[in-house]
Amino acid sequence: MALSFKAAAARLHTVPDLPYNPRSGVAPLFSPAALKTIYTDHQAGLIDRLNELIAGTPYEDKLYHEVIMDSARSLNEVQIFNNASQAWNNDFFLQSLSASPSSMSDALAKRISDSFGSIEVFKREFATNALGLFGSGWTWLVEDKDGRLMLLNTYNAGSPHHRRRMQRADETATDHDFASQAQNPYSGASKFSAPAKLMANNSYVPILCVSMWEHAYLTDYGVTLEGRKKYLKNFFETVDWSVVDGRVFRAGGF
Template sequence: MTISLMNLPYSRNALEPVISAATLEVHHGKHHQAYVTKTNALAAEKGMEGSSLETLVRWAASNQDRGLFNQAAQVWNHGFYWFSLSPDRTSPAGDLETRINADFGSAEQLIAKLAEAAVGHFASGWAWLVLGEDDKLAIETTHDAGTPLVSNRLPLLTIDVWEHAYYLDRKNDRKAYVEAVLERTLNWDFALANLVRKEAWTYPA
């Protein structure tokens, strides 16, 4: 299959004032699109143009193909990020809330640790809430295109901390961006759905 640029799950202005339509136009319409275009070109070179995005990411990681991995993983990470955001305020519920209270003490403590990880991550990358191999929730960061998709951890939510995620709106103030996302637009319903499903989210075909 040819990998396509997925549609945003909301309108481009739906996340304002946290993330502007101008940022989404560039971030989704240009950065994400560029990763899609390069992924398809590299997959075709390797005779893998019929493969799913998840197959490409995992194959590239296991074969240490950094070129394909960097492009394909960024396509997947960005798709996951769009769903990690919501124009509607949500809160942890169900089994997710129970696990957060058990593993972090409270949602407030989880958010504080997630903010610390996202703001403190050096250079470009991602901050993740994952379900670890020990069946406990954990926070981790990855550099560049790094993704839990190629580990034994189940990704539940992510925050993009590459500068292109916030520079048009916040200049170099990553802290303001992260705090606004955590306060108003993080999609806890998506995290719960990932937890309940018990397998990694699949990029829309």
């Protein structure tokens, strides 16, 4: 992941290359026009703004992941965190895709089936969580400190890397909100969802994510529920599972 763990710090961060030609889109998920918005325009804008914000500050010489983690700890550097985290999330999402994706390995399929019951249940619950996001955000497959796989929704530039900046809806929800979610098949609530309460220094390892920002699906799929369902269906047809395999990290890794 070019944005997150470069070997040396750079004064100006740049947009990393994708493993496919963005001018060609990435079928069946994104047309060339959609990918231009998501990658060429949006991603470049985030990096340009981040470079403006960190110029002349101690962040200027930090590694990219250090910018994210250090700004996450400070309530005075929200703009730096938001631009850095959003760019990282977007890159993580786009790096997962391929027009000719590799199939899921037997080892990963077993991990997912052990965690969710089956691959079909995992995909269904992942899509339900994504459709339940009200507003802009991300749906993640994450691994916890004990190697368990679970689902996580974050809003805006919310990151699974730091407890303070996950931007979880369930951290401020009321009992009434949860009662309403139980009646809503697209509430984002799932028995496989990661718990909101974490130890202060705990975080999740991201394995896979999908962007539920409007600019990601608007060009090709419109704003309707059926359009977003098609977007998620095509997302799973475009995931390169060999990339996902390489992200399984903690105690449950293989």
